[in-house]
Amino acid sequence: MSKAPKYHVNPIKSGASPQFREGRVKSLPDFLMIDLKRIKPFHNAVRYGYAVGRVRVLETQMINSQRVERLIEADFENALYILDEITMGEYLRGASSAKEIDRGLTRYLRGVYSSIAQALPVDSMLMEFFVCRYDFHNLKAILKAMMEGGEPEGLLGGLGAIEVDLLRKGASDPVALPSPYKETVQEFAVGVESPQLLDTLVDKNYLSHRLFLARREGSPFIIDFARAAIDLANLKQVLRGRLLSKDKGFMEESLVQGGFVPVGRLLDLYGDPVEVMIKKLESNIYYSRLLAMTESVDEAVRLTDFDRKSDDQLMEMVSATKRISVGAEPIFAYLRAGENEVLMVRMILIAKLNNIPPASIERMLRTLYIE
Amino acid sequence: MRINVNPNRMELLKLRRRTAIAKRGHKLLKDKLDELMKRFMALIRESGSAREKVEAKLQEAYTIFSIARAEVTAEEVEEAFAVPSAVLDVEVGEKRIMGVKAPHFEIRFQGGYDCYSLTTTPMAFDAALEHYRELLPMMIELGEKENNIRLLAIEIEKTRRRVNALEYVLIPSLEETVVYISMKLDEMERSYRTQLMKIKSMQSAVS
Numbered sequence: 276m277s278k279a280p281k282y283h284v285n286p287i288k289s290g291a292s293p294q295f296r297e298g299r300v301k302s303l304p305d306f307l308m309i310d311l312k313r314i315k316p317f318h319n320a321v322r323y324g325y326a327v328g329r330v331r332v333l334e335t336q337m338i339n340s341q342r343v344e345r346l347i348e349a350d351f352e353n354a355l356y357i358l359d360e361i362t363m364g365e366y367l368r369g370a371s372s373a374k375e376i377d378r379g380l381t382r383y384l385r386g387v388y389s390s391i392a393q394a395l396p397v398d399s400m401l402m403e404f405f406v407c408r409y410d411f412h413n414l415k416a417i418l419k420a421m422m423e424g425g426e427p428e429g430l431l432g433g434l435g436a437i438e439v440d441l442l443r444k445g446a447s448d449p450v451a452l453p454s455p456y457k458e459t460v461q462e463f464a465v466g467v468e469s470p471q472l473l474d475t476l477v478d479k480n481y482l483s484h485r486l487f488l489a490r491r492e493g494s495p496f497i498i499d500f501a502r503a504a505i506d507l508a509n510l511k512q513v514l515r516g517r518l519l520s521k522d523k524g525f526m527e528e529s530l531v532q533g534g535f536v537p538v539g540r541l542l543d544l545y546g547d548p549v550e551v552m553i554k555k556l557e558s559n560i561y562y563s564r565l566l567a568m569t570e571s572v573d574e575a576v577r578l579t580d581f582d583r584k585s586d587d588q589l590m591e592m593v594s595a596t597k598r599i600s601v602g603a604e605p606i607f608a609y610l611r612a613g614e615n616e617v618l619m620v621r622m623i624l625i626a627k628l629n630n631i632p633p634a635s636i637e638r639m640l641r642t643l644y645i646e
Numbered sequence: 647m648r649i650n651v652n653p654n655r656m657e658l659l660k661l662r663r664r665t666a667i668a669k670r671g672h673k674l675l676k677d678k679l680d681e682l683m684k685r686f687m688a689l690i691r692e693s694g695s696a697r698e699k700v701e702a703k704l705q706e707a708y709t710i711f712s713i714a715r716a717e718v719t720a721e722e723v724e725e726a727f728a729v730p731s732a733v734l735d736v737e738v739g740e741k742r743i744m745g746v747k748a749p750h751f752e753i754r755f756q757g758g759y760d761c762y763s764l765t766t767t768p769m770a771f772d773a774a775l776e777h778y779r780e781l782l783p784m785m786i787e788l789g790e791k792e793n794n795i796r797l798l799a800i801e802i803e804k805t806r807r808r809v810n811a812l813e814y815v816l817i818p819s820l821e822e823t824v825v826y827i828s829m830k831l832d833e834m835e836r837s838y839r840t841q842l843m844k845i846k847s848m849q850s851a852v853s
Binding site: 373374377380381412415416419420422423425427429430431432469470471474475477478482508511512514515516518519529581582618621622625626629631635639 | 708709712713715716717719720721722724725728729731758760761762763764765766768769770772
């Protein structure tokens with residue numbers, strides 16, 4: 276059962292709706308209920324006007340559902356021809372292996388990021404919100420290579436905002452790094468023994484940093500998104516932890532604060548049967564939906580569906596911003612949709628290379644931003 | 647082919663003894679060959695079904711891994727498994743199958759796959775790794791069986807060559823030589839007898 280928002284106002288109460296004024300309408304429909312705290316000065320949103328204009332043009336070049344259907348039905352060669360109809364095709368021309376596909380898609384994503392970065396206001400945190408993932412990945416790769424006593428070549432991604440050389444230097448001298456990478460390396464230096472604990476440390480700092488960036492950006496929608504992403508990450512950890520028989524101590528170390536569901540509540544439920552967890556978390560609609568799915572008998576469904584459903588959940592949130600005409604949200608949605616698009620194309624092409632049947636490919640695919 | 651020996655009684659006895667030994671050896675080798683064939687066929691059946699199981703499981707594991715791989719970049723996969731935490735001990739021993747020395751492997755896993763992130767990697771990784779963990783002992787066992795088949799095949803070939811050599815070369819030539827010596831001795835005896843009879847008739851003619 277959904278609760279009514281604590282603060283709400285009727286934007287047309289002052290006269291636009293004669294029925295309401297005359298008392299003929301007792302309550303307003305949900306879409307007119309607006310959280311007062313979320314109303315921002317219009318001049319803040321207008322700063323993104325130019326970027327939103329660009330995004331609206333770029334959105335026409337994104338993959339839509341018809342094109343996805345054609346991609347699924349086509350063989351690998353023809354799939355590349357279909358992709359040639361949109362901008363992404365240029366980057367994938369001649370690709371014949373999974374590595375080449377990755378390389379092409381990385382170049383495409385870099386193009387997407389740089390075209391938006393140029394149009395954003397200078398103080399915007401949006402780009403960092405998306406790109407910090409790659410910096411954290413690179414830092415993690417460098418620290419893992421240090422643990423193993425090897426070189427991180429082959430582990431590093433090419434999309435980060437921080438120079439790899441700086442990260443390498445920072446791995447032994449953290450002062451050289453910006454926050455929160457500096458703190459991550461310092462915590463690592465204190466004594467992280469197993470590679471999974473390093474993963475946990477970096478992922479925690481990554482998700483917390485995203486929430487921090489969302490708060491700096493000041494958009495309630497982006498904050499909600501970051502919190503939902505933390506929730507889904509926590510849920511994923513709980514479920515995987517149960518399957519891999521991880522102890523509660525590990526969970527205490529790895530769950531991230533800041534989501535809608537308090538970590539303590541999740542820890543209390545850790546060890547309970549899934550049905551009990553569903554019951555106790557039923558107020559969070561996406562939690563119970565995802566938990567119910569993990570009980571599927573079909574292993575393939577269970578395994579691929581969790582990641583798909585959680586991405587779809589986030590895309591559902593993102594799609595809600597389509598009604599916002601100007602502000603950080605449409606740009607955020609476009610960037611998220613761009614990542615989703617790259618993921619979809621990678622999945623389809625790699626599945627084609629590995630002879631995975633179209634029915635299985637369809638089951639893996641995420642919801643599209645552009646229908 | 648007859649053996650080149652002096653046709654005397656001593657050689658005859660020696661050759662008869664050798665023929666008897668050769669026949670006994672032939673029988674034993676033939677029995678060994680039959681048993682080797684029996685084991686060989688059983689191993690082929692076992693390894694056939696083991697291979698089918700391994701291939702089915704491998705295909706399943708590859709499919710799950712391909713799905714998981716498609717969700718992340720190659721660098722993310724490499725990073726996830728950059729510091730492996732599971733240790734596999736392989737102990738190589740020896741066992742004998744019908745006198746054939748064959749290697750025997752015993753494997754032991756230590757630790758789990760606690761080397762990758764549970765947040766940023768796809769959930770299908772867990773299942774793919776679980777499949778690979780189950781697959782590894784199966785593959786080693788299959789390799790052991792197929793190697794045993796190869797060693798048994800070599801042994802069968804060797805034994806069959808010995809059996810054939812005894813059956814078609816040594817025993818026939820020994821028997822031929824025995825017959826030859828016997829005939830030669832008989833002929834010599836007949837010749838002495840004729841000589842004696844001739845001498846006796848000459849003596850009686852003189853007296």
